Amino acid sequence: MKKLINNPQNVVAESLRGFGLAHPEHVRVNEDPLFVSRAGGAVQGKVGLVSGGGSGHEPLHAGYVGVGMLDAAVPGPMFTSPTPEPILEATKAADGGAGVLHIVKNYTGDVLNFETAAELAEAEDITVKAVIVNDDVAVEDSLYTAGRRGVAGTVLVEKIAGAAAERGDDLDAVAAVAQKVIDNVRSMGVALSACTVPHAGKPSFDLEEDEIEIGIGIHGEPGRHRIAMADADEITERLLTPVLEDLKVSDGEEVLLFVNGMGGTPLSELYVVYNHARDLLDQRGLKVTRSLVGNYITSLEMQGASVTVLRLDADLTALWDAPVDTPALRRGL
């Protein structure tokens, strides 16, 4: 294992300390318990947004703390859910008196710990609602998950719900916008290589030299099937087709196309995937009116990518276009 780390047990803490030092205009890092909140603190009268989950998916979630997106993020240990205590403290830090929305990826540990934290927060008179992101069409009931996994769609939920909160929507309305994104977004990913969790010291799964895994999870959970290495166009079609079938898109609809890198794949390859996905969407009569390409939710140094499609309407488009100013996503500010 060759990594730019010191003691494997300290990677998350050291990394977040560096993150806080690099982005003082955006975030404040609380070391104990460990969570990240906006540099300016909670915004009075605004719904607070909190997300979190195991580390190793950077820039998710801490990279999305800032104006127009999250109010706080709770990074757990690598690929491991944070406990209720830091989630509770992050919820308190995000509360501006208008309630807090928890955006939770559908993994059993995350769901349970966010639920417990929400109960504790309610006991302190903070109103909490939660949405569960489960956009991965690859498999049901995966490792760590009952139902579908939450993957790249989470970035879109955080951006769009964050914009709704910023414009002054109340808690029910922000939760409804987040749920609307969840209802209209689907993803599927591929791994060309595994990744290595620092404290494990060896790859989280094995792939043969000429083998790839279609439908991989962001922790390396098994996907739909392993196939021999194929060209990018074929892989893109194998990811996009189930996404579109599940989303039941119709001719003429407007969509956002998001090609996400797993961390170890060059940006040039992500655009090769995007290029063919565009052709496939064109052929189906869909209009790609918004796009996102890059490493936005990763699996450490895993080589691979995911394809996400979000069905848009005028309101979701406007919220997507709204200003955002975070360490990892900035636009229009």
Added chain:
Amino acid sequence: MKKLINNPQNVVAESLRGFGLAHPEHVRVNEDPLFVSRAGGAVQGKVGLVSGGGSGHEPLHAGYVGVGMLDAAVPGPMFTSPTPEPILEATKAADGGAGVLHIVKNYTGDVLNFETAAELAEAEDITVKAVIVNDDVAVEDSLYTAGRRGVAGTVLVEKIAGAAAERGDDLDAVAAVAQKVIDNVRSMGVALSACTVPHAGKPSFDLEEDEIEIGIGIHGEPGRHRIAMADADEITERLLTPVLEDLKVSDGEEVLLFVNGMGGTPLSELYVVYNHARDLLDQRGLKVTRSLVGNYITSLEMQGASVTVLRLDADLTALWDAPVDTPALRRGL
């Protein structure tokens, strides 16, 4: 070789087609000859900025075309200089009547081909000046290079000179600002793994399982020495110390600290490097007033990082802070 590509010969063309489709608000991709220019065309009366070089370093340079940075970028084949013809056409596309600055990384092919293109542009009555970026302190006279190589400092030159052009500086003044950045920026990198150029099909060099290369070039050119794998703090010190010695910084000076990923290293590890670099700079009495952390100039899927320090003054800081709106770098717009 497992990559998300089709025919290895078509990676650059397909990738740039996808790039153009994904970012229509920022760029226009000209397919033959291949170059990228601003979606809105040249800005009349503004100095035009053009950079370019071999592909494989994305988002450099095409990702930096847009308001506040480049007017055009010329991507060559993978790790191979573009020929004079596309550089000439990009220069013409960037010309708003106030002259054009070529920002050239110091590789023999790039320098020669940009020089030839500049002569051809002058013959068409476009005034061209050029600056040569050579910030890599690792070695002199490397593979492909007489003198020092141009590496991560190029991103800072493009951002800061771009801001100078945007505020209305004339060609001499923009060139002077670019040169000032070059005079005050130094970098050094490390490779934990090699990368594979698609049409070559095998890694560009070999590293043993427990070996890393200090002072690596962005094409995998040999560095200063190979050492056994070390922890992040030691590696960071081995990169930062020669940078600071060469830059001859003094106690109390303000600097920008840039930790760049080579493409295959998780963002969390880049922040671990940043974290220790901050401590080392603090110990030397330097003030880090601006920061950049991420994959801004890469070497395909190489695992590794580079550390760059830029000495700041009030003008450079203001130009760094100026709005920028490109596919890969956005701030304040």
